[in-house]
Amino acid sequence: MDNVFYSLHDFMVCTKSLTYILMGLGVLGLLGYWIFLTGRDDNIRKF
Amino acid sequence: MSAENKTADNIHNRKIVINPGRLFSSPGNVLTAVILAMGLFITVMRFTKGLGGVTNLDDNYPWGIWISFDLLCGVVLAAGGYATTSAYYLFGLKSFNTAVRPAVTSAFLGYAFVVFALHYDVGQPWRLVYPIFYSPGATSVLYEVGLCVFLYVSVLAVEWSVAAFEWLGWKSIRAVIVRLTIPLTVLGVILSTMHQSSLGALYLIAPSKMHPLWYSSFIPVFFFISSMFAGMSMVIFEGALAHKGLHAEMDEHHLRDADKVVLGFGKAASIVMMGYFFIKLFGLAMDNNWKYLASGYGLWYLVEIFGFVLLPSFMYAIGAREKKTGLIRLAACITVIGVVVNRFNVSLVAFNWQLPPAEKYFPHWMEIGLSIFVVTLIVTAYRVICYYMPVLREHPDYEAH
Helix, strand or coil: CCCCCCCHHHHHHHHHHHHHHHHHHHHHHHHHHHHHHCCCCCCCCCC | CCHHHHHHHHHHCCCCCCCHHHCCCCHHHHHHHHHHHHHHHHHHHHHHHCHHHHCCCCCCCCCCHHHHHHHHHHHHHCCHHHHHHHHHHHCCCHHHHHHHHHHHHHHHHHHHHHHHHHHHHHCCHHHCCHHHHHCCCCCCHHHHHHHHHHHHHHHHHHHHHHHHHHHHCCHHHHHHHHHCHHHHHHHHHHHHHHHHHHHHHHHHHCCCCECCCCCCCCHHHHHHHHHHHHHHHHHHHHHHHHHHHCHHHCCHHHHHHHHHHHHHHHHHHHHHHHHHHHHHHHHHHHHCCHHHHCCHHHHHHHHHHHHHHHHHHHHHHHHHHHCCHHHHHHHHHHHHHHHHHHHHHHHHHCECCCCCHHHCCCCCHHHHHHHHHHHHHHHHHHHHHHHHCCCCCCCCCCCCC
8 A cells, every 4th residue: 555656646546546445335234233223123114 | 108108209309418437438429539530630730830731732732632522522522412403392292201311411511511622621610711702713613613612511411301301390480491492492403413514514624634544625514414423322321320339219111211212212323323334425525535445544444334333223223123122222332432433533534634644643641631520510510410300200290381
């Protein structure tokens, strides 16, 4: 991870790309976590 | 009047009676008296000898544990007030009914004693009103924190006063304040959002002094999100302590609903903590700070994130799924410790990290003593309020609102 960046543009492309990938994984991870968290709740839907 | 009604009536109409013979009747009371005497001694020393006489503060460390613990930890652990009132009054989660008054009481005491403790750091208490009324520095983050705390203490005082008025029997003024509940709750959430994050924003001014793992342009977001689960954990943690020490003051309703509050807040804290874990990860990625993880500071950072965020988040989740309230209470305890660790890391451990060890700050015993004094005052005040006022029980003359 300790890359040498020769411009701010390079730095931003690298870090933002990784952050956006992590954000995608985070959204999927949170969705899965929510399903796990509420997996044993009573179904309270009335429709 | 039946014997049962007579007892209930006595509980709700207790008069303040000081019995000097009982003041030192238990080891707990003796310990409290010793701590209060020590606090008075430190108070005299602080206001006669100045900061230099009672602290190890210097030009490198103008803020010590009175800011790290009394202020940063005090404010974040008092977040249970806005977390509980918004859950109950705004989101309509009626199962949190019994948690509202204890949470508001502890939040009010927490903030009131933050302001009290701030006098020791700032000195010249008569000038505390200057930034608000005399010379506001409207471009300063610290001014925003001060203004929000000033307003939020006032909001909490009004919210909490309902219990006091029920105890005093002042029905008409209570009715007026009950009608203000929703606006006060909304105001409380807005003010909390502002100052919880601004406390983190204070550290944006010192990027060169803070370790990169803790410095981030997202630090206001970190502080605000962590205040949410800190508040919820504190409500669970305080509830567990109250069940040990103030069980006799609780009515059937509070005892019956305690587990519902624990399960509800446990589930909410779990998902918020997982979200916090991810945004901390995004902070690392945005600043490309991965290389610092392979160091002593990095190891400590990983302990904070995995041991005090991810672990309790999973404990909360398993506890909420399996309806294990004991596990949730343990997770709450770890989370409260973790939030304290985080605030100490930001304000002391990561601060001035490049200084040689000889120039690092370690608090004077009187600084630690004063923090213990303040915590003791909060616990004592909480016990007194719960003994006299309908905080852990409902008053039979009034409907829940």
